[in-house]
Amino acid sequence: MxxxxxxxxxxxxxxxxxxxxxxxxxxxxxxxxxxxxxxxxxxxxxxxxxxxxxxxxxxxxxxxxxxxxxIPYKHYSSWANMGLVVAVGMLLLAKIVGVNLNQASRWITIPVIGFNFQPSELAKLALILFVSRILSKFQTDKECQKEAFWKIIASIGVVCGIIFLDDFSTSALLGGICLMLMFIGRISAKYLLGTMGVGLGLIIVLLIIAPFLPDSFGRIHTVRNRILNFASPGEQKEDNGxxxxxxxxxxxxxxxxxxxxxxxxxxxxxxxxxxxxxxxxxxxxxxxxxxxxxxxxxxxxxxxxxxxxxxxxxxxxxxxxxxxxxxxxxxxxxxxxxxxxxxxxxxxxxxxxxxxxxxxxxxxxxxxxxxxxxxxxxxxxxxxxxxxxx
Structure with a gap:
């Protein structure tokens, strides 16, 4: 008893x-x-x-x-790879058959119960699990830093890239947290600085060319308007409320x-x-x-x-x-x-x-x-x- x-x-x-x-x-x-x-x-x-x-x-x-x-935490490590695969699959499924709201396909409606599921939340958890697993695996071998870096960057690029099209803030937060984990995990600073430079450069370019992109190109127009509204409140003709x-x-x-x-x-x-x-x-x-x-x-x-x-x-x-x-x-x-x-x-x-x-x-x-x-x-x-x- x-x-x-x-x-x-x-x-x-x-x-x-x-x-x-x-x-x-x-x-x-x-x-x-x-x-x-x-x-x-x-x-x-x-x-x-x-x-x-x-x-x-x-x-x-x-x-x-x-x-x-x-559940013992060791099981979460063994589930990390499969979790990331499932998360990416769910993100892609949301893009194909997801509920479209405000130019964003973030949700999948579960049949029968009608519950709206947001795959990006699963992706956040799965990516952090995966990054933690890879960093822990290569901690004892300094020669494998480069291999660990490319494995992590590839996963971040896929997950955050898909999320970015519909949810810039979640993508930015998740990417930043993973970079911080890599810094704590002693990944070379030159790799991290280079990644940050490339990432910021791509975002700036997308924001500059946003007016010329079609409406079907995610929510980049919304992101640009929000930044402009914040920088110059009341001066934008379209602020979407x-x-x-x-x-x-x-x-x-x-x-x-x-x-x-x-x-x-x-x-x-x-x-x-x-x-x-x-x-x-x-x-x-x-x-x-x-x-x-x-x-x-x-x-x-x-x-x-x-x-x-x-x-x-x-x-x-x-x-x-x-x-x-x-x-x-x-x-x-x-x-x-x-x-x-x-x-x-x-x-x-x-x-x-x-x-x-x-x-x-x-x-x-x-x-x-x-x-x-x-x-x-x-x-x-x-x-x-x-x-x-x-």
Whole structure:
């Protein structure tokens, strides 16, 4: 009986479990507040519809975290190659038969249940797994740095290249995280600098020639407009509503002040597009003020701090790279979402991990957190064995 109960215990870093719990509670509160008016309009007065949907999804995410944290991290290394192949296949499938929205084919609709699946989220996880595996494999052999570099760059080029056509921000974030992993993995600086130069050069060229490219060429026109709108707000004839989004977010932040209006008292949720996803941080700042905003920022920063503590205790390279890559992915996405809400960078469309309403992002963020906890669990078990031997 004791062994059966022990199998259901939450293991791994307890602080990370607390962070996950706090972020999910915040998610429920803010999603309920930001979707109340929308639910009333589209669901016949049922203001709790999206709250219940988010609650069910978060409970499912807890199950995903529990399952993935119970799987030994060694299995994730052996699944890395197959995961990358599946992810690339899903990305290509989305381009061929995916749901097209706003000139982007990012989603695949799963038959029967009608769930929209976003392959780029799977690709993020798969690529970080693959890069971690390759870096760990070649750590002990300095002569193989070049081989490791080309294997990783080829995978980054394929995955980020496909994602780039429909989602520039995800492609840029993922590519940057992989380059950071390569830097930590002691790949030669000349290789990394050369890759960054080529990548930036291609992006600049595409942005310059964007006006001459057909509309079917991904969302490069949207990316260019967003950058121009950010650099010169109000001067662009076609802003696709980006200036309106930013202006409404600014109103929400300013009206919230230091302490905020209080939970459920947002006014801008009725005017701000996507207040439950892309701009959910603006609603948090309006209702909970800067105090609440800094509190949520602190949770993400503490997450990466705890991830660093796990890495320092790892005696193998693969779990160390895996924890670094996954934690950086989550926190970088969170910081990007926050930066957009307070108008530090152009609009990107990145959700706030584990807080924004959504499906695919929540699912794969949960899987990533489960993998981090799997490494933490293994590290703790090793510590127990070492103390027992002593």
């Amino acid at each position: 004791g062994r059966f109960i022990n199998n259901f215990k939450l293991q791994g870093d307890k602080v990370i479990w607390i962070i996950i719990f706090l972020l999910s509670i915040i998610s429920l509160l803010v999603v309920y507040s930001s979707t109340g008016t929308l639910a009333y309009k589209v669901k016949g007065g049922n203001t709790s519809y999206f709250f219940i949907k988010q609650l069910v999804l978060l409970l499912g995410c807890y199950f995903i975290i529990w399952v993935t944290h119970k 980006q200036n309106y989004q930013v202006d409404q977010a600014k109103i929400a932040i300013v009206s919230g002040g230091i302490l905020g209006k209080g939970p459920g008292n947002s006014d801008q949720r009725n005017f701000l597009p996507h207040p439950y996803s892309d701009f959910i941080y603006a609603i948090i700042l309006e209702e909970w003020g800067w105090v609440g905003g800094f509190g949520i920022l602190a949770l993400y920063l503490f997450l990466i701090y705890r991830a660093g503590s796990i890495v320092r205790k790892c005696d193998r390279t693969f779990p160390a790279f895996l924890v670094i890559g996954l934690s950086l992915s989550i926190v970088a996405q969170a910081l990007t979402n926050m930066a957009v809400s307070i108008n530090l960078i152009p609009v990107t469309g990145q959700p706030l991990p584990l807080v924004s309403m959504g499906g695919t992002s929540l699912i794969f963020t949960s899987a990533a957190l489960g993998m981090i906890l799997s490494v933490s669990r293994s590290v703790k078990e090793q510590d127990v064995l070492k103390h027992a031997e002593n």
